[in-house]
Amino acid sequence: MSSSKIDVRYVAKLARIALTDDEVATYGAQLENLLEHVAALEQLPVGDVAPTAQVIPARNVARDDVPQPSLARDVVLAGAPQSQGAYFRVPRIIAEAE
């Protein structure tokens, strides 16, 4: 945690959020400020303490694989920005053959 630098443009690419130059500057300064604050955690001796992902003990549960009613397809598709027939419609992903 030695550096509080953050490459906002790179992180935004990973997060799939388009940012303007102004946003890169603003968020960059704000996030570096936050990282300076969270650097306080370096002073906490965590050593070989086990990490906690989930506070309440959980275990895997097996059950019989019985089909249950689910949402109707047209109900689900009604919430989509674009659909076609039984599908979500998205911009072209694979280029046409030359």
Add this chain to the structure above:
Amino acid sequence: MRRTAASIARSVGRGEAGAAEITEEILALSERANPSVGAYLTITADLARAHARRVDERVAAGESLPLAGVPLAVKDNMCLTGTRTTCASKILADWTAPYTATAVQRLLDAGAIPIGKTNLDEFAMGSSCENSALGVTRNPWDLERVPGGSSGGSVAAVAAGMAAIATGSDTGGSIREPAAFCGVVGFKPTYGRISRYGLIAFASSLDQIGPISLTVEDSALAYDVMAGKDPFDATSVDLVADATAPALRDDLKGVRVGIVREFDLAGLDADVRACYEAAYKDLERLGAELVEVSLPTADYGVATYYLIAPAECSSNLARFDGVRYGLRVDGPDVGAMYEATRAAGFGPEVKRRILIGTHALSSGYYDAYYVRAQKARTLVAADFARAFEACDAIACPSAASAAFRFNAKSDPYSMYLMDYYTIPMSLAGLPALSVPCGYVQPPDASRPLPLGLQLTAPAFAERALLGIAHAYEAGTRHAAQMEPAGLAEVGA
């Protein structure tokens, strides 16, 4: 005239009043007051009337319903079939929920009437409700001030009498801090007690639904209905939730209440400090034994939380990509569509948290940030376990101040510090609530503002916690002394 859920359910259950008639009164009040308070993003009048008719039929047929005719406000990050469910975000502004959250369904089955969907900080990320992209919510005690957040609309609805029960969700304090700001009771149960099915996820290992109400008894009634295992939420616990409402008590004899050494009140404004010191004395007067306990890791809570919660948020909010629901902004290819949609759909605070979370989880930083924070979380939980060897509950402030003015916290980190007292309990998954504990009048305020006392208990000790809170409430009656000053101005 604000009425409790218990009194409404009693009179509807006895046939002294109809759910339909109460619903019309509440809808009329909400139409008058909501334009100024902004508690509701959507008022579901037709749905409310349909539910009221059904409840009146069920009561007439002899059914006993614990929440018969009780007006309910639902935080707008919880699904309710056929209603707009927005998370106060542009990305979901026009999305209609195709199913109902389990916690909400249980309240409706118990006779509650859905009056509307309440405003929140976008995706529940914030402590003032100012991060809503869809509307402003004002504090009914002083319309120039924030209601707190993120469940700001829910607490404002209850404070203004536009609902008797509201659902809130609490990730780092989002039920307790706004409840304190608006002078109502806000209760976050143990993680896993109430199903999260139908709650749009922010940080899944921390998110917990809970009730908001005028009294502890009302929160107990709503909690008893909402709690319990749900096959649709794998993290909901399979433990019998003993009814809490019958266990409410009026004294604190034999109860040991821990006061946290590290939560020094010296840094607070003098009147805020005096109010909390008086609250501790009241606990003692009611029979409790005060013991000092230590939470040495509590000071690291905010730093720990602002790595774990954004990390989980960055993962959960990846689903908002313009494909399956909500907003889409077109682009030349699918990647550009994702980036344009998320740029237009998310507000600044949500973007900040997604960015910091993505950074904390990215290659080269994961161990230094995310894993270290998870280890710190273990230490926070261990602190509480040690403290509870010496006490039955812990008392501390719900927030460091009363409600502040709009735009008072321009620096994101100063807003994050609002949750200093509530975050450690969230990290440890513990049940905690805020109960009104008095009033202060800051120099820049024209009227008194409420403060809240936070009480915390060991995991799954909701029964004891609500009992202690009830005894404190009955022995002090702070909430009964005053009504929000803004109510007359807004026609409530």
